[in-house]
Amino acid sequence: MQPLIDNARTFGQRPEEFAGLADGQSPQVLFITCSDSRVVPALITGARPGELFELRTAGNIVPAYPTGRPSGEAATIEYAVEVLEVQDIVVCGHSHCGAIGALVRGDDLDAVPAVRDWLAHAAGETAADDTTDPTVAAAVQQHVLAQLLRLRSYPCVERRLADGRVRLRGWYYEVHTGGVREHRVATDAFEAL
Numbered sequence: 001m002q003p004l005i006d007n008a009r010t011f012g013q014r015p016e017e018f019a020g021l022a023d024g025q026s027p028q029v030l031f032i033t034c035s036d037s038r039v040v041p042a043l044i045t046g047a048r049p050g051e052l053f054e055l056r057t058a059g060n061i062v063p064a065y066p067t068g069r070p071s072g073e074a075a076t077i078e079y080a081v082e083v084l085e086v087q088d089i090v091v092c093g094h095s096h097c098g099a100i101g102a103l104v105r106g107d108d109l110d111a112v113p114a115v116r117d118w119l120a121h122a123a124g125e126t127a128a129d130d131t132t133d134p135t136v137a138a139a140v141q142q143h144v145l146a147q148l149l150r151l152r153s154y155p156c157v158e159r160r161l162a163d164g165r166v167r168l169r170g171w172y173y174e175v176h177t178g179g180v181r182e183h184r185v186a187t188d189a190f191e192a193l
Contacts, residue, residue: 018049027053030080032147033092034060034099038175041092053080059099060091062147063121065154074154081156081166089157091147092171092180093140104139105131122146137172141190144170145183 031041032055041052055076066074080086093100099119102109103126109116125146126139148168151157160166170183172190181190 021050025050025053025084027051027080027084028087029053030055030077030084030086030089031092032057032060032062032077032090033173034058034094034097036094036097036175038096039092039094039173044092044173044178044180053084053086055080058115058118059097059103059122059143060093060147061099061118061121062091062150064150077151077154078156081154081160086166088167088169089151090169090171091144091151092173093144093147094173095135095137095140095175097136097140100126100140100143101134101136104136135174135176141170141172141183144172148183 027050029045029047029052031045031052033039033041035056035058041047041054045052053076055073057073062077063071063073077089080089099115100122101107102115103119103122109119122143126136126143148170151168152161157166157168161168170190172181172183173179174181180193182193183189184191
């Protein structure tokens with residue numbers, strides 16, 4: 001923890017770099033990814049403060065649009081699309097994902113009931129030919145596509161897609177190489193950016 005504290009102490013010693021951020025934000029991208037500490041959106045994209053609006057959830061799960069009860073995830077998506085008017089929404093899955101791995105393997109999650117119940121949002125979306133593959137690449141990529149499909153059911157996203165004001169992008173990040181692939185509709189494959 002001490003190195004993090006030391007950096008936080010010196011971070012604020014460059015106020016001229018951050019003064020403009022007080023005027024507001026206008027990110028062009030909503031970046032939805034996993035809470036995994038190895039996935040750092042600003043590091044992957046080279047984004048500066050104010051350039052990405054982030055939503056991080058265990059397993060980069062986008063829950064179904066709420067019908068009766070609001071959720072923090074739905075509020076974040078709606079705010080990004082309606083208020084910030086982002087032009088792109090990226091759903092970025094990653095290799096070695098513990099959440100997707102647990103789903104693929106059918107792990108017993110009774111000891112962590114909140115995790116179990118959260119992952120139920122993605123039950124049945126993933127499958128893997130090899131449940132011993134630590135990267136769970138195929139399952140993660142399948143999962144990313146399922147989240148993009150679910151995003152389309154959000155009324156704000158559906159409207160913006162219809163009039164061409166937002167694009168959906170599916171990314172796959174390899175934590176062991178740093179490589180990023182994007183889903184290409186034409187080939188139905190994740191290819192290098």
